[in-house]
Amino acid sequence: MTLLQFIFYVFSALMLLSAVGTIISRNPVHGALFLVVCFVASAGIWLMLQAEFLGLVLVLVYVGAVMTLFLFVVMMLNLDKLPSRAGFKKYWPFGILILLLLVGLMIYVVAPSHLSLASNAIAIPHPADYSNVQALGAVIYTQYVYAFEIAAVILLVAIIAAISLAFHAFHQDTKRQNISKQVQTTAAERLRLVKNMGKE
Amino acid sequence: MFNFTLILPELFVLCMVCVVMLVDLFVEQRQQVLTYALTQLTLVGAAILTLCIYCIPTTANFSGLTVHDHLGSVLKLAIYITSFFVFLYSRNYFRQQNMGKGEPYLLGLCSILGMMVLVSAHNFLTLYLGLELMSLPIYALTALQRDKEQALEAAIKYFILGALASALLLYGLSMIYGASGSLDITQVANVIGANSTQHPLIFVFGLVFVVAGLAFKIGLVPFHMWLPDVYTGAPNAATLFLAVAPKVAVIGMTIRLLVECLPGLQVQWQELLIVISVLSMILGNFVAIVQTNIKRMLAYSTIAHGGYILLGFIAGTAAGYSAALFYTLAYAIMSLGAFGIITLLSKQGFDVETIEDLQGLNDRNPWLAFMMMLLLFSMAGLPPTIGFFAKLSLIEALVSTHFVWLACIAMLVAVIGVYYYLRVIKVMYFDKPLDNKPFSLAWDAKMAITINGLAILYFGIFPGALITLCQQLFWSGTMLN
Numbered sequence: 001m002t003l004l005q006f007i008f009y010v011f012s013a014l015m016l017l018s019a020v021g022t023i024i025s026r027n028p029v030h031g032a033l034f035l036v037v038c039f040v041a042s043a044g045i046w047l048m049l050q051a052e053f054l055g056l057v058l059v060l061v062y063v064g065a066v067m068t069l070f071l072f073v074v075m076m077l078n079l080d081k082l083p084s085r086a087g088f089k090k091y092w093p094f095g096i097l098i099l100l101l102l103v104g105l106m107i108y109v110v111a112p113s114h115l116s117l118a119s120n121a122i123a124i125p126h127p128a129d130y131s132n133v134q135a136l137g138a139v140i141y142t143q144y145v146y147a148f149e150i151a152a153v154i155l156l157v158a159i160i161a162a163i164s165l166a167f168h169a170f171h172q173d174t175k176r177q178n179i180s181k182q183v184q185t186t187a188a189e190r191l192r193l194v195k196n197m198g199k200e
Numbered sequence: 201m202f203n204f205t206l207i208l209p210e211l212f213v214l215c216m217v218c219v220v221m222l223v224d225l226f227v228e229q230r231q232q233v234l235t236y237a238l239t240q241l242t243l244v245g246a247a248i249l250t251l252c253i254y255c256i257p258t259t260a261n262f263s264g265l266t267v268h269d270h271l272g273s274v275l276k277l278a279i280y281i282t283s284f285f286v287f288l289y290s291r292n293y294f295r296q297q298n299m300g301k302g303e304p305y306l307l308g309l310c311s312i313l314g315m316m317v318l319v320s321a322h323n324f325l326t327l328y329l330g331l332e333l334m335s336l337p338i339y340a341l342t343a344l345q346r347d348k349e350q351a352l353e354a355a356i357k358y359f360i361l362g363a364l365a366s367a368l369l370l371y372g373l374s375m376i377y378g379a380s381g382s383l384d385i386t387q388v389a390n391v392i393g394a395n396s397t398q399h400p401l402i403f404v405f406g407l408v409f410v411v412a413g414l415a416f417k418i419g420l421v422p423f424h425m426w427l428p429d430v431y432t433g434a435p436n437a438a439t440l441f442l443a444v445a446p447k448v449a450v451i452g453m454t455i456r457l458l459v460e461c462l463p464g465l466q467v468q469w470q471e472l473l474i475v476i477s478v479l480s481m482i483l484g485n486f487v488a489i490v491q492t493n494i495k496r497m498l499a500y501s502t503i504a505h506g507g508y509i510l511l512g513f514i515a516g517t518a519a520g521y522s523a524a525l526f527y528t529l530a531y532a533i534m535s536l537g538a539f540g541i542i543t544l545l546s547k548q549g550f551d552v553e554t555i556e557d558l559q560g561l562n563d564r565n566p567w568l569a570f571m572m573m574l575l576l577f578s579m580a581g582l583p584p585t586i587g588f589f590a591k592l593s594l595i596e597a598l599v600s601t602h603f604v605w606l607a608c609i610a611m612l613v614a615v616i617g618v619y620y621y622l623r624v625i626k627v628m629y630f631d632k633p634l635d636n637k638p639f640s641l642a643w644d645a646k647m648a649i650t651i652n653g654l655a656i657l658y659f660g661i662f663p664g665a666l667i668t669l670c671q672q673l674f675w676s677g678t679m680l681n
Contacts, residue, residue, distance in 0.1 A: 106405070110401075146262040158336065
C-alpha cells in the first residue's frame with residue numbers, strides 16, 4: 001500500500017463513518033458536527049484528485065458558511081434531543097436486510113474486476129505549475145456557460161421560494177416595524193420617567 | 201456552436217420571470233391582474249418563438265449541452281399549452297385560498313423554464329439541472345398554504361422523496377459517466393454501441409439506478425408511495441400544476457435517457473420496465489377502487505396511466521415510442537381537465553376532497569358535469585374519446601412486437617379501471633346534491649373547460665394529425681444520432 005492509498009483509505013473511512021454518525025446521532029448538534037467532518041474528509045479526497053480549488057471551496061463555503069449557519073439554527077431551535085424513534089425498533093431488521101442485500105449486490109457488480117486500479121489507469125499527475133482554478137475558469141464561462149447560467153437560475157428560484165415561504169406579510173398577527181411611525185416619534189414618547197416607589 | 205436563436209424561448213421565459221417578479225413587487229395591483237396577464241403572455245410569446253424556430257433542422261447547441269429538435273419543440277409546446285390552462289383554472293383558487301400574491305405565477309414560470317431545459321437537454325449536466333429547476337419551485341408551490349398542516353406534510357414528503365429520487369438518478373448517471381467517460385448523450389450512446397456484444401456490467405448497474413430515479417419521478421410502483429399523499433395533501437391548484445406539465449417533461453426526459461442515450465441497453469431496461477409497468481397498472485387500478493377521496497383516486501389512476509405509458513417503451517419500436525408520447529399528451533389533456541374541474545369547484549374555505557363533494561353536479565351545473573363525464577370516459581379508455589385511441593395505439597405496438605400477454609394484462613386492468621371512473625359519473629348524475637345552489641363559472645374558465653373537454657372528443661374522433669405528429673418525431677433521421 002502506497003502512502004497515497006493509505007491517505008485515501010483514511011479519508012474515505014472518515015467520510016463514511018461521519019456520514020453514518022450524521023444519521024444516527026440523537027443530538028442534532030452532534031449530527032451537524034459529523035456533517036462538517038464528512039465535508040472536510042471529502043475535501044481531502046478532492047485535494048488528492050488534484051482538484052484543489054473545489055476542495056478549498058467545499059471547506060470555505062460549506063464548512064465555513066453553510067454549516068456554521070446550520071449550527072446556529074440548530075442551537076436557536078433549542079432541540080435538546082430528538083424524540084425517540086418509535087418505529088425504528090420495529091423496522092430495523094428489515095432495514096438491515098435490505099441494506100445487506102443492496103450492498104452485497106453492489107459489491108458483486110462493481111467488484112474489483114470492474115473498478116480496480118489494474119483495470120483503470122491512474123490519472124497522470126499534473127505538472128507543478130498546473131492550476132485547477134485556471135482549468136475551471138477556461139471552460140466554465142465558455143463551454144459550460146449554458147449549464148452555469150441554469151445553476152444561477154436555480155439559486156434565484158431558491159431565493160424566491162425561501163422568501164415566499166418565510167415571509168408572513170399576509171397574516172394579521174405578524175409583528176413588524178412601522179418605520180414611518182418610528183420616525184415620527186417624539187422625545188416624550190421615547191422616555192417615561194417613573195418615580196421609584198420602592199425606595200424613598 | 202453558440203446559437204442563441206435556438207434557445208430564444210428559454211431566454212424569453214427567463215427574462216419574463218425577472219419582469220414578472222419586479223412588476224409584482226413594485227406595481228400596486230388589485231388581485232394581481234397584471235401578474236396573471238404577464239404570465240399568460242409569457243407562455244403565448246414562448247409558444248410563438250418555439251413555432252418560429254420549429255423548422256430549423258436538428259442541431260446540438262452550446263457545445264452539446266442542449267439540442268434543438270422537433271421532439272423538444274413539440275414537448276415544449278405541450279408544456280406551454282397545458283400550463284396556460286393550468287394558470288387559467290387556478291387563478292381564482294390562488295386568490296381565494298390565500299396562496300400569496302404573485303408567488304404562484306412566479307414559481308410556476310420558473311418550473312416551466314426548468315421543464316424546457318429538461319426536454320431539450322443533451323447532456324447529463326443540463327438534464328439534471330433542468331430536473332432540479334423544474335422540481336424546486338413545485339416543492340415551494342405545494343407548501344405555499346402555510347396554515348394548512350396537510351399541505352406542509354405533503355411538501356416535506358415531496359421534497360425529501362424528490363431529493364432521494366434525484367440522488368438515485370445522479371448515482372446512476374455518474375456510474376455511466378465513469379464507465380463511458382462522457383456526459384454527452386450521443387457520445388455515451390456511441391460508447392455503448394461500439395462494444396455492443398458485451399456490455400460491461402457497470403453500465404447495467406448505472407442503468408438500474410437511472411430507471412429507479414425515473415420511476416420515482418413518474419410515480420411508478422414500487423416507487424409510488426409519495427404520489428397519493430402529495431396529490432391529496434397539496435392545495436388543489438398545486439396538485440393541478442404538478443399533475444400535468446411536469447409529467448410531460450419527465451416522459452421527455454425518459455425518452456432522452458432510454459431511447460436516445462441507452463438504446464444499446466434496451467434488452468436490460470425492457471426487463472426492468474416490464475416489471476414496473478405491470479405492477480403499476482395492477483396496483484394503480486385496484487387501489488383506486490377503494491378510495492373515497494377523489495384526488496387520491498385520481499392519484500392512483502395516475503400511477504396506472506404511468507404504467508400504460510411505459511408499455512410503449514417496452515415495445516421498443518418507433519411505433520411504440522410514438523404511442524407512448526401520444527398517450528402522454530392524451531393523459532396531459534385528461535388530467536388537466538379533471539384536476540382543473542376539481543380546482544374550479546373549490547371555493548373560499550372549501551376544497552373539493554371527497555367524491556361526495558361532486559354529488560349531483562349535473563343539477564348544479566350540467567355543462568361542467570358533462571365535461572367531467574367526457575374526461576372520465578377518456579381516462580377509462582372508452583370510445584369516442586382520445587383515451588381510447590391512446591390505449592389502442594399502445595396495444596397495437598405491443599402486439600406487433602409479440603408482447604401479447606402484456607397487452608392482455610393491460611386490457612384486463614383497463615376494464616377493472618372503468619368501474620371507479622363510472623362510479624364518479626354515477627355520483628354526479630344520479631345522486632342528490634348536498635347543496636342545491638347552482639354553480640356558475642367565470643366566462644374564461646367556462647371557455648377553457650369547454651375547449652379542454654371538446655379537445656378530448658375532437659382528438660378522439662380525428663386523432664390522425666396528432667398521431668402522425670408523434671410518429672414523425674421518431675422517424676430515423678430526425679433524431680441527432
